[in-house]
Amino acid sequence: MTLLLTLFLAVSPSLAATPGVVGELEQSAETSPKQKAEFVTSALGEISAGVATVEKLLEASRNSKEKDKEEIQCLEEKLPQMKTILEVTKKTNTSMELNLSKGDLIHADQEYRQVAVLLTRAREFLADAQQCVKSAGTTTGKTA
Numbered sequence: 029m030t031l032l033l034t035l036f037l038a039v040s041p042s043l044a045a046t047p048g049v050v051g052e053l054e055q056s057a058e059t060s061p062k063q064k065a066e067f068v069t070s071a072l073g074e075i076s077a078g079v080a081t082v083e084k085l086l087e088a089s090r091n092s093k094e095k096d097k098e099e100i101q102c103l104e105e106k107l108p109q110m111k112t113i114l115e116v117t118k119k120t121n122t123s124m125e126l127n128l129s130k131g132d133l134i135h136a137d138q139e140y141r142q143v144a145v146l147l148t149r150a151r152e153f154l155a156d157a158q159q160c161v162k163s164a165g166t167t168t169g170k171t172a
Contacts, residue, residue, distance in 0.1 A: 061128045064140045068121045071147040075117055078154040079110045085161055102160035106153050113150045117143055 059067070086103040089096065124139035 059140070061133070061136065064124065064136065065128070068117075068124060068140065068143050071143050072114075072117055072121060075110070075114045075147065075150040078150050079107070079114050081154060082107050082110050082157045085157060089161070099160055103157055106157040106160065110150060110153050110157070113146050113153065117146045117150075120146065 082103060086100070086107055089100050089103055120139050120142050124136050124143070127133075127136035127139060
């Protein structure tokens with residue numbers, strides 16, 4: 029868990045390229061506890077949908093008549109990472125809710141920010157997984 033958190037913190041500078049999350053993080057001090065809870069619920073839904081999408085892509089790839097080993101391997105690498113992000117987000121949500129109920133807004137805000145980072149990473153992994161499928165049928169080095 030500590031390694032995973034370190035990984036997410038190490039890539040947090042990439043948030044500068046994600047205006048939606050940056051805007052969300054900048055507004056976190058002004059966001060009400062109810063709005064934070066709604067954002068986290070929405071993020072959980074989006075991340076869950078992303079996991080389901082990658083699972084479907086992987087299943088379709090495995091069941092394809094012309095199996096592409098690179099595509100399958102690429103998707104198999106993305107799925108566990110997406111699932112880990114989902115699990116960490118669930119735990120973070122639970123922690124945030126607990127902190128909100130105790131009135132510990134400082135720690136609740138930290139958890140809220142972590143979910144924003146996790147959502148960004150989940151979006152990146154989903155895009156990577158979709159790219160696995162798109163790039164699988166292409167051949168490099170041949171032009172007509």
